[in-house]
Amino acid sequence: MNIQKDFPILSHHPDLVFLDSTSSTQKPSYVIDGLKQYLENDYANIHRGSYDLAENSEKLYIDSKKKLAELIGADSWREIVYTMNSTYAANLLASSARRSNILKKWDIIVLSIVEHHANIVPWQILAEETGAILEYIWLSDDYKLNINELEEKLKNSHVKIVSLTHVSNVTGEIFPLEEVRKLIAPLSSKGEGQGVRFFIDASQSVPHFKIDVQKLWCDALFFTGHKLMADSGIGVLYGKKEFLECLDPWISWWWAISWVHTDTFKSAPIPDKFEPGTPNLSGAVSMLKALEYIEHIWWYETIESIEKELMEYALEGFVKRPELKLQWSKKPDTRVWVFSFSHDTIHALDIADSLADKNICIRAWQHCAEPFMIEHSLTGTCRMSLYIYNTKADIDIFFQALDEAIEKLSW
Numbered sequence: 001m002n003i004q005k006d007f008p009i010l011s012h013h014p015d016l017v018f019l020d021s022t023s024s025t026q027k028p029s030y031v032i033d034g035l036k037q038y039l040e041n042d043y044a045n046i047h048r049g050s051y052d053l054a055e056n057s058e059k060l061y062i063d064s065k066k067k068l069a070e071l072i073g074a075d076s077w078r079e080i081v082y083t084m085n086s087t088y089a090a091n092l093l094a095s096s097a098r099r100s101n102i103l104k105k106w107d108i109i110v111l112s113i114v115e116h117h118a119n120i121v122p123w124q125i126l127a128e129e130t131g132a133i134l135e136y137i138w139l140s141d142d143y144k145l146n147i148n149e150l151e152e153k154l155k156n157s158h159v160k161i162v163s164l165t166h167v168s169n170v171t172g173e174i175f176p177l178e179e180v181r182k183l184i185a186p187l188s189s190k191g192e193g194q195g196v197r198f199f200i201d202a203s204q205s206v207p208h209f210k211i212d213v214q215k216l217w218c219d220a221l222f223f224t225g226h227k228l229m230a231d232s233g234i235g236v237l238y239g240k241k242e243f244l245e246c247l248d249p250w251i252s253w254w255w256a257i258s259w260v261h262t263d264t265f266k267s268a269p270i271p272d273k274f275e276p277g278t279p280n281l282s283g284a285v286s287m288l289k290a291l292e293y294i295e296h297i298w299w300y301e302t303i304e305s306i307e308k309e310l311m312e313y314a315l316e317g318f319v320k321r322p323e324l325k326l327q328w329s330k331k332p333d334t335r336v337w338v339f340s341f342s343h344d345t346i347h348a349l350d351i352a353d354s355l356a357d358k359n360i361c362i363r364a365w366q367h368c369a370e371p372f373m374i375e376h377s378l379t380g381t382c383r384m385s386l387y388i389y390n391t392k393a394d395i396d397i398f399f400q401a402l403d404e405a406i407e408k409l410s411w
């Protein structure tokens with residue numbers, strides 16, 4: 001299967017070696033054409049329009065949620081809330097938790113030390129506003145989640161929220177969330193009751209493998225479209241029906257309400273109560289097209305088989321270079337194709353700049369995971385990441401340029 005031909009950016013830039021998909025993936029023609037088709041033929045505002053265009057547009061909006069619900073195993077498309085991105089989804093979750101009095105003073109929120117800032121800062125703000133306390137789970141030497149530490153923390157009945165990433169955007173490590181779920185399930189909250197709420201940042205798992213919210217058994221989970229070949233500006237907050245229903249939306253106006261009187265209003269049912277104003281209609285269509293594209297290449301089977309082959313190839317290249325410090329576990333079965341590395345004497349940004357001069361795109365710095373960097377005494381790392389349109393030739397070009405950069409920048 002020649003996947004590369006599906007991505008016009010690769011033919012428009014024949015020398016491009018794009019190794020930064022963990023930040024944002026490139027878009028296949030199927031998504032680009034689908035978006036054009038929508039804007040040229042079906043675009044209109046949704047909700048309450050009785051004319052054909054409005055109805056078609058609304059159908060596409062709901063269809064994209066139905067496809068997402070099918071993809072992640074949600075019970076209904078009504079459990080899917082559209083947001084701008086993961087960061088917005090986590091903020092919506094934390095701010096709505098604040099309005100719903102889910103936390104009180106001295107309650108505990110548990111995170112891991114390798115979370116993206118998007119899954120730290122909203123909880124820091126919530127802790128500041130409520131008097132709750134943030135606690136972190138450390139990683140093992142092999143960058144794995146320390147499950148025993150979580151088990152210990154859960155003995156404290158003040159723990160009310162556990163919010164963890166599914167896959168780290170720095171180490172590429174897949175956290176064993178089904179095991180986490182087993183620890184949390186007996187303590188979990190039913191509807192509005194007290195108990196532990198379990199939230200998942202799935203920003204780096206959904207682009208790589210099929211997830212199932214029934215197996216993960218989380219109260220809420222979020223991810224972002226631009227890492228999944230959809231457009232930027234569309235993100236997803238999944239929530240279990242009973243959880244979303246008891247959550248008071250953080251902001252409310254227009255479509256997010258059922259009725260308004262001069263002195264009060266009533267929120268709309270889920271998911272609309274979390275989507276005030278006109279949503280990102282073309283973003284939703286791009287999400288639908290991205291999921292149809294993944295379906296067209298046999299759902300995740302193709303992604304996973306390309307990933308396995310390229311990951312093993314890249315791993316060999318990294319392991320052969322002892323001058324690099326690798327911030328990941330070398331066991332390929334619990335990781336995705338994200339490779340962070342550093343060099344003792346060369347700054348990560350200098351390496352990335354040197355590669356950029358040769359049209360090789362990687363990312364360097366702290367990857368929005370500063371607590372992890374501080375904990376591991378790192379000023380920053382380079383991160384090279386792959387996706388379905390990459391080839392072994394891209395990896396060869398990368399290593400050759402990396403060797404040249406290290407030779408040039410060493411002193």
Ligand SMILES: Cc1ncc(COP(=O)(O)O)c(C=O)c1O
Pocket residue numbers: 022023085086087088116118119165167168169201203204224235
């Ligand atoms: C693990 C993780 N969480 C959250 C985010 C934030 O995503 P967005 O910028 O789309 O909000 C990212 C983006 O890199 C990420 O890797």
